Amino acid sequence: MLVISLRKTLFGPEGDFMLETDIEIPKGGVTAVAGPSGSGKTTFLRLLAGLSTPEEGLLQVDGNVWFQGEAGRKPRINLKPQQRKAGFVFQGYALFPHMTVLQNLLYASKDTAMADTLLELTGLNRLAHVKPSNLSGGQKQRVALARALMQQPQILLLDEPLSALDERMKSILQDELLNIHRELGITMLIVTHDSSEIYKLCDRVLVFEKGRISADKTPRELFVERMTTQKFAFKGEILELRSFDAIHIAVIAIGNNLVEVVIDSHELEQLKPGDMVVIGTKAFNPTIRRFESREFDFSKL
Numbered sequence: 414m415l416v417i418s419l420r421k422t423l424f425g426p427e428g429d430f431m432l433e434t435d436i437e438i439p440k441g442g443v444t445a446v447a448g449p450s451g452s453g454k455t456t457f458l459r460l461l462a463g464l465s466t467p468e469e470g471l472l473q474v475d476g477n478v479w480f481q482g483e484a485g486r487k488p489r490i491n492l493k494p495q496q497r498k499a500g501f502v503f504q505g506y507a508l509f510p511h512m513t514v515l516q517n518l519l520y521a522s523k524d525t526a527m528a529d530t531l532l533e534l535t536g537l538n539r540l541a542h543v544k545p546s547n548l549s550g551g552q553k554q555r556v557a558l559a560r561a562l563m564q565q566p567q568i569l570l571l572d573e574p575l576s577a578l579d580e581r582m583k584s585i586l587q588d589e590l591l592n593i594h595r596e597l598g599i600t601m602l603i604v605t606h607d608s609s610e611i612y613k614l615c616d617r618v619l620v621f622e623k624g625r626i627s628a629d630k631t632p633r634e635l636f637v638e639r640m641t642t643q644k645f646a647f648k649g650e651i652l653e654l655r656s657f658d659a660i661h662i663a664v665i666a667i668g669n670n671l672v673e674v675v676i677d678s679h680e681l682e683q684l685k686p687g688d689m690v691v692i693g694t695k696a697f698n699p700t701i702r703r704f705e706s707r708e709f710d711f712s713k714l
């Protein structure tokens with residue numbers, strides 16, 4: 414069980430704000446950390462790893478206190494990063510370029526049996542003696558993952574580990590992460606903006622906004638249950654409304670795609686170019702309605 418009750422002042426572009434968390438995470442869970450840019454996701458992981466220091470609070474992992482301190486005083490307990498059993502994987506792989514894959518792993522711990530197990534688990538055994546410059550992005554990220562697991566951490570912290578990879582490699586590594594989680598039962602926290610990744614890997618999502626957790630839900634609660642009457646829903650912007658006789662068409666930009674949706678005269682009256690809309694289906698007929706600002710905005714994850 415992770416008990417995370419921490420506070421730290423952050424410097425934002427619009428002034429200081431408080432990163433403030435009071436949560437418990439059961440052992441063995443996979444938790445997504447999502448939210449807009451600058452909301453404090455990376456700092457949250459850095460606080461857990463000991464790479465950044467809170468002003469006050471308590472961090473307890475499986476009964477062991479890693480940080481405890483009161484505001485304005487020197488922390489009573491503040492374990493150094495190397496004393497914490499936390500593995501950290503960043504988007505950049507941060508491998509030692511002059512060392513082979515195996516040497517990169519053994520730098521973290523001299524346990525050769527563990528290195529063999531992890532090379533096997535991440536499918537790297539045939540690349541053990543290759544240097545990072547000869548590896549693909551996906552292979553480098555596997556090495557970073559295996560290295561983070563060498564010290565048998567209690568928690569694995571992943572900061573957008575797959576965001577630089579193409580869709581195919583991303584999917585393969587997601588399966589490997591699931592496999593590692595099944596094999597080792599390790600508690601994972603993963604910063605990701607990718608809703609399919611959250612759905613596939615995670616049992617819980619913490620959405621950060623300006624340093625606070627604004628939503629704490631399962632992926633199903635966050636993504637699916639608010640769309641129970643619909644087959645799918647995409648947010649888009651109306652670029653143009655056209656009419657031919659009694660047929661009205663809305664041209665809508667959804668990400669990089671343009672789609673044309675036939676709308677009825679009632680919908681036409683409600684809409685104008687520039688409106689943000691949600692396009693969904695009911696009984697396989699597309700429906701279209703104005704996006705309400707209080708709705709959850711998936712594009713901001």
Ligand SMILES: Nc1ncnc2c1ncn2[C@@H]1O[C@H](COP(=O)(O)OP(=O)(O)OP(=O)(O)O)[C@@H](O)[C@H]1O
Nearest residue numbers: 422423424425426449450451452453454455456457
């Ligand atoms: N050690 C620090 N002390 C004070 N403020 C910090 C510190 N580190 C980062 N910040 C500020 O905290 C805010 C949140 O940064 P952070 O990197 O945690 O956000 P993020 O949600 O991970 O963003 P992104 O998705 O863009 O990576 C930023 O405004 C940043 O400048």
